[in-house]
Amino acid sequence: MGRRPRDEEADRAAIRAAADRLLAGTPLHSQSGKLTASELIAESDLRRDVVYRHTDLIQAFQARAKAQDSTPTAMQELADENRKLKADVDELRGELHQERATSKTMRMIIAELSLELEQAKAELEGASGVTRLLASAPPPSRPG
Numbered sequence: 001m002g003r004r005p006r007d008e009e010a011d012r013a014a015i016r017a018a019a020d021r022l023l024a025g026t027p028l029h030s031q032s033g034k035l036t037a038s039e040l041i042a043e044s045d046l047r048r049d050v051v052y053r054h055t056d057l058i059q060a061f062q063a064r065a066k067a068q069d070s071t072p073t074a075m076q077e078l079a080d081e082n083r084k085l086k087a088d089v090d091e092l093r094g095e096l097h098q099e100r101a102t103s104k105t106m107r108m109i110i111a112e113l114s115l116e117l118e119q120a121k122a123e124l125e126g127a128s129g130v131t132r133l134l135a136s137a138p139p140p141s142r143p144g
Contacts, residue, residue: 011050012057018044019061025074033075035065 018029022043027033030043040061041051051058 006050011046012054014044014046015040015051015054015057015061019057019064022061023064023068025076025078035061035068037062 018040021027022030022033022035022039025033027039027043029045030039032039037051037058040058041048044051
């Protein structure tokens with residue numbers, strides 16, 4: 001009783017499909033999507049030794065990758081978008097830093113003005129000699 005022989009055509013189909021996905025920039029299993037033999041193995045979801053039995057498919061993949069300038073179009077678009085988004089994030093971080101500094105200054109000014117207002121109120125009360133009644137207490141009712 002030995003092992004069941006591998007389905008060579010299914011393996012070849014898996015390798016071809018993996019190559020097509022990598023070259024199209026739509027990998028399912030590959031982490032980076034790079035056009036390398038290692039990524040082809042990862043994308044095919046087959047063991048390394050199984051893929052290396054089909055050197056003709058590996059060589060065809062490498063030739064197609066080289067003809068495509070080694071970067072899938074979709075991956076290049078993603079990399080460009082990533083660079084743009086990083087630049088946007090850097091710009092927004094700078095703006096946020098400025099806004100935080102402005103906010104801090106405003107809080108300090110508000111605190112100082114509040115303190116001055118309380119001091120001015122205290123001076124007015126002390127200068128007039130009149131004690132202020134609380135506005136929240138209802139006026140006494142008169143019998144009538």
